[in-house]
Amino acid sequence: MFSESHPAFRSRIRFFYVVVMGVFLTLFFRYWYLQVVRGNSYFQAATENTLREITIPSRRGTIFSIDGQILADYKVAYDIMLDRSTFRTPRLKSIAEFLGLSSDELRDRIKRYRKVPLYKPVPVIENLSFSEIAPLEARKKDYPEIFIELAPQRSYPFGGLFAHTVGYIGEPTVREARKLTTLQKVGKMGIEKSYDDILRGKDGTRRIVVDSSNHFIRTQLIREPHNGKDLTISLLFPLQQLAMKNLGKFQGAVVVLSPRDGRIFALVSAPTFDPNILTFRFRRKEWEALKVTVGNPMLNRAIQGAYPPGSTFKPLVALAGLNAGLTSRTHFTCTGGLEVGGRTFLCWNKEGHGSLSLTGAIAHSCNVYFYNVGLKIGIEKLWPVAKEFGIGLRTGIDIPGERTGLLPTPEWKRRETGRPWFPGDTLNTCIGQGYLLMTPVQAASVTASIANNGILLIPHLINETGKKWIRGKVDLPAKDFKTVKRGMRMVVTGGTGVALSGLGLPIAGKTGTAQTVSGADRKSLELSWFVGFAPVRDPEIAIAVIAEKGGHGTDTAVPIASKIFKFFRDNREAFK
Amino acid sequence: MKGRFDFPLFLVVILALILGMTTLSSAAATVKGGETLISRQLIWICIGLALGTIAFIVNYRVWIEFAPVLYSIAMCLLILVLIFGSTVHGSRSWLNLGAFRLQPSEPVKLTVLLMLAWLFKRDKTSRLNFKSIVKSVLVIGIPVFLILLQPDFGTASTILIMGAGGVFLLGMRPRVYLLFFILITAVGFGSWNYMFKPYQKERVLTFFNPERDPLGRGYHVIQSKVAVGSGQLTGRGYRKGTQSRLKYLPEPHTDFIFAVYAEEFGFAGVVVALIILFLIISRMINISQMAYDKPGMIIAFCTAVLLFYQIAISTGMIVGLLPTTGIPLPFFSYGGSGIITYLIMTGLVLSVFWNRFQRV
Structure with missing residues (x-):
């Protein structure tokens, strides 16, 4: 053997051997010390888990109306958090009692967080006030698994008034949760949803050390929270209030927008709901109840209600007619009805309107005149024009x-x-019946496009203007628009909308009464429509009003429109 | 000849592998893609056993003849990895070879070992002369330098220590030791001030007092100490360690794997593991004493030094005895290049034992 004949190597190998022995003995004693001598306290530390990751909530942006009202804000509230890594099932009953919940309820709430890692505490009760948490804080020593966290609660001070526009926030779905790192709520509807990325901040993280009696020892900031940005939307608070009040008990919608830049001044859908109850995690029952409420308040009728437009569609038919060779002087005679293919199509005026020009036919909403336009130009000349105005397409509202x-x-x-x-x-299409369906926001948008001679705007709630909000232009001659607008002006000066003539404001518009079948009983109901704009020259607002079961256009929609135009007349500055 | 195969060493290595796989199958459960980790590690172990058998059957002296070639290839790989390598955890240390990835710095350990043996196969002195020292420093220094560029502090230190072990065995004059001491102090001082990255400084600094910063740098040490301590005498049971289950331990399948083991099997398990690992090292030391020639002695001794260093760091780090440098625990930690290297080295050491009476 080599080392036997070379004692120098032998001693060096022995030296190393001694080092190895020494290190292994040190390791042995170290593990013995940690695991046997101090094992119990480390075991405690592991079970009580002295380290917690806490979320520092970021502030979601405030939403303002254009006139400075706060539409969505925060109020101070507290959540009760459960640290599931130290929570043991036998404690369920006692904790539930302490929190004033049934054991089943608490179990359900904990189950919701199956996919959240155990070391992240989760809320089991939310939206408590300071006075409500005080008694819990006093007894926290007995319940080391739970602690209280400041969790600002989103609040919508005007409740249902802005429910369909501002929307609300809620628990993220599995897909939405992927872009989040913390248990944040995300926008579920309206502005809260479409501008979620701007409004939502990024939560911070803090690690804290607590001792075995749940007292906090040390803390360290891991990541700073970043607040979301505030948003101002173009809604006018008093106008919104006025529209909602005047729609009253009717189901329906009101849309008021600018034909200049597409900004929406009012958008109301009735009935409405209180978004405040939807932001809570544990109020599923209320939510379920809301879904089955008569009238479906969650439905935003202004953008989701598809209605036959009735006579409000006639100005578009007139434009298609002019485009296909008719002139403002083209006359047709109304005898109260028109026989086509062995069927009689009626005018609403059974006595008949006699001989009418195009503008007169718009003013008096003569069906027979527009039946004749339809027969003359045919559907193939009609629908492309309607499509150019965006019928059957989304307006792109934000x-x-x-x-x-x-x-x-x-x-x-x-x-x-x-x-x-x-x-x-x-013929049915020409009077806005049959298969044709439009949403109120489409009706307002088309009216705005007629008012501004064919510029297609994207209706929007965010308070900004510019090229971004222009969809395109309808390629029709300006004189055709002028003719149709003259007809719509005559509606107010001496036609079906004469009730609006006394406001001292040059208004143009079109009434409509549409029949539709709805609900399980297939009962026919009348939709009361009005679309219009003002002033005729250089219009500043365009509106669409619809009331379900509102009778004729003149019965319900026109009086509501009248209130809106009156507000516009008295507050012109607010619409600039 | 009877009794020339060293069953004791073979047996304890197999035992270590079994303990390691058991721990890994628990630790991997908390890691992404844990299932595939386990089956892959099994494949690596099989490859390692096969290559180790080949290393054993072919006489270690034959391998030494190839040392310069193998060493050159390994250095080329280290340069390639710096150019084409993919980055994991901030260091560029992996080569993508189509079907699998190679971490060249692991087999480099083997080639440095063989190269040292090759350098001194005909050396008759019991102390290194100046020329030999320069040669050894170059053989060790080149790979260490290249690995530091990746930068992989842990592996570089492993090769450095293994080489230093070899140089210590071959012996130097006392004043050369003194010279090295002064040099290392100076280099250490210089690199501390000018070369070390702040995170590396942090690691060394918190080593002295991790508890002062429980949420930052000392976090991992405290968590692993809690894991080890909570195992107590008998452990929390296989796959029942809460610290590892709740992901308090970073890298539970590599650097912190022994904390998982200690938590789940307790002090009793730790003693068993430490005894097995100690037996591996002490048996290799014995074999180096029994080697027929100088290269055989170097191979067995350096392998013992390498395994000892990795074991001491990896088990000492998690209980706060040594700084957290991220060195895998041989036979336990996940990693194909590593386990294959250790098994080939074991094969060579077994070959040294087998040929202990044999002339060339």
């Missing part, structure tokens, strides 16, 4: 959930029903 409505074409009918397009379908 809140989610908008519906498209429906623009029927022969091809569509064949595809959907398997039957061909009949001349009668054209």
